[in-house]
Amino acid sequence: MTQLPKLSNDCFALPRGVDWTPVDVALAMLKDAMKPVVRTEQVEVIAAGGRILAKDVFAKTSNPPFANSAVDGYGFAFDSLPKQEQKTLPLIDGRAAAGQAYDATVPPNSAIRVLTGARLPDGVDTVILQEDVHIENNQVHFESGLKQGANTRRAGEDVISGELLFQAGHKIQPQDIAIMSATGVDDVNVYQKLRVGVLSTGDELVSDGNITQNAQIFDANRPMLLDLLSRWGYVAVDLGHVGDDPDQIRQAFAKGAKTVDAIITTGGASAGDEDHVSNILTQEATLQTWRVAIKPGRPLALAMWQETPIFGFPGNPVAAFVCSLIFARPALSEMAGAGWNAPRGFQLPAAFSKSKKAGRREFLRARLNDDNQVEIFKSEGSGRISGLSWATGLVELPDHKMDVAKGDLITFYPYGAFGI
Numbered sequence: 063m064t065q066l067p068k069l070s071n072d073c074f075a076l077p078r079g080v081d082w083t084p085v086d087v088a089l090a091m092l093k094d095a096m097k098p099v100v101r102t103e104q105v106e107v108i109a110a111g112g113r114i115l116a117k118d119v120f121a122k123t124s125n126p127p128f129a130n131s132a133v134d135g136y137g138f139a140f141d142s143l144p145k146q147e148q149k150t151l152p153l154i155d156g157r158a159a160a161g162q163a164y165d166a167t168v169p170p171n172s173a174i175r176v177l178t179g180a181r182l183p184d185g186v187d188t189v190i191l192q193e194d195v196h197i198e199n200n201q202v203h204f205e206s207g208l209k210q211g212a213n214t215r216r217a218g219e220d221v222i223s224g225e226l227l228f229q230a231g232h233k234i235q236p237q238d239i240a241i242m243s244a245t246g247v248d249d250v251n252v253y254q255k256l257r258v259g260v261l262s263t264g265d266e267l268v269s270d271g272n273i274t275q276n277a278q279i280f281d282a283n284r285p286m287l288l289d290l291l292s293r294w295g296y297v298a299v300d301l302g303h304v305g306d307d308p309d310q311i312r313q314a315f316a317k318g319a320k321t322v323d324a325i326i327t328t329g330g331a332s333a334g335d336e337d338h339v340s341n342i343l344t345q346e347a348t349l350q351t352w353r354v355a356i357k358p359g360r361p362l363a364l365a366m367w368q369e370t371p372i373f374g375f376p377g378n379p380v381a382a383f384v385c386s387l388i389f390a391r392p393a394l395s396e397m398a399g400a401g402w403n404a405p406r407g408f409q410l411p412a413a414f415s416k417s418k419k420a421g422r423r424e425f426l427r428a429r430l431n432d433d434n435q436v437e438i439f440k441s442e443g444s445g446r447i448s449g450l451s452w453a454t455g456l457v458e459l460p461d462h463k464m465d466v467a468k469g470d471l472i473t474f475y476p477y478g479a480f481g482i
């Protein structure tokens with residue numbers, strides 16, 4: 063069995079003395095530390111949607127594989143057309159249709175009935191649309207003005223046999239399945255799906271059933287993150303919920319590390335009395351608590367637990383969501399073989415005004431109004447989960463101080479930019 067690449071055990075280590083890490087620095091270190099950790103397998107193209115290519119894919123045949131007609135009409139050799147303005151060609155017997163080739167040669171100065179998709183018979187290089195002709199006495203009459211090759215599709219005009227279709231690392235989309243199928247590619251080499259575990263921590267959490275004590279709340283993070291991971295194409299593994307108990311957390315990490323490639327935890331990431339996640343990772347794993355300069359999500363723990371990366375995100379659901387999009391998404395993509403995938407934002411006018419202090423990058427829940435301006439959710443509270451559903455994306459405000467006035471251009475990332 064081949065040895066799989068492992069991540070180095072100190073790959074999250076930050077230089078000594080670094081405290082609040084800027085988002086870009088944290089991302090650059092993550093990018094440097096991550097690499098593909100999954101095996102490869104061969105799958106049929108029809109079942110390859112959402113999978114990540116492990117090898118380049120080349121067309122086996124051209125698209126189209128042969129010259130054919132783009133319309134229903136009449137085909138002939140352009141060079142043999144009569145010189146006069148008003149053209150008349152005798153129609154020969156037979157026709158060419160999609161899947162029913164006309165195997166003989168069409169003689170010069172004559173035309174043949176052809177249908178859309180029909181292979182062009184020998185002797186035909188041009189087709190006239192049936193709407194543009196008049197048929198009388200088994201002859202086709204039409205006016206000049208046609209160009210050679212009109213209404214036909216050249217062999218290989220789209221893709222030539224042997225051409226590179228997709229490079230390794232590409233995530234297969236429905237439209238990619240079309241071009242691979244059209245060019246005779248029936249199976250592809252892909253990475254096995256990355257397995258990512260999700261663990262919730264916190265004595266206050268209830269996963270199912272009823273809230274029985276007055277200090278309990280339902281677990282919102284785990285169901286959200288499991289769905290997010292599935293949408294990104296990973297095997298989302300439910301590692302359940304543990305209380306604020308160091309032994310339980312330790313056991314959950316150890317068990318999870320045996321079955322998954324990476325773990326996302328929420329809760330207990332900051333430095334409170336019951337914040338055991340950060341304590342355990344500090345003492346028993348290679349932890350770098352990145353007090354990352356981001357809002358929401360400042361307490362953000364990244365650690366290696368026996369070669370399994372653990373993303374310890376804050377318990378507040380909005381922070382857990384934003385941190386997953388900003389940090390976990392590109393890092394997991396790299397581990398899964400698809401490379402680092404930074405989201406693409408758009409510059410759009412703000413429909414709001416806001417004064418932002420220097421020091422932290424801020425992500426606000428946002429959506430477009432009817433004038434295509436960006437409006438923001440009424441609250442920045444990171445427990446206000448409903449705002450994530452109200453929004454259709456996030457606004458990013460830079461690390462430095464910024465005074466946003468209505469109409470100023472700001473960066474908006476639709477949720478689609480994060481693959482959801």
Ligand SMILES: Nc1nc2c(c(=O)[nH]1)N[C@H]1C(S)=C(S)[C@@H](COP(=O)(O)OP(=O)(O)OC[C@H]3O[C@@H](n4cnc5c(N)ncnc54)[C@H](O)[C@@H]3O)O[C@H]1N2
Pocket residue numbers: 262263264266267279280281282283284328329330331332333334337358359360361375376377378379381444445
């Ligand atoms: N003294 C300080 N206190 C806090 C700071 C700080 O810098 N100094 N940061 C605040 C911020 S910002 C955040 S975010 C939280 C993060 O803390 P933890 O990661 O330790 O998260 P918890 O305290 O466990 O939980 C925070 C909040 O979220 C609720 N929660 C937790 N898990 C879930 C879940 N699965 N589903 C729904 N809600 C969940 C939890 O009940 C808390 O209300 O620390 C602040 N404090």
Ligand code: MOO
Pocket residue numbers: 357358359360361376378380381444445
């Ligand atoms: O990390 Mo917190 O989300 O800003 O409440």
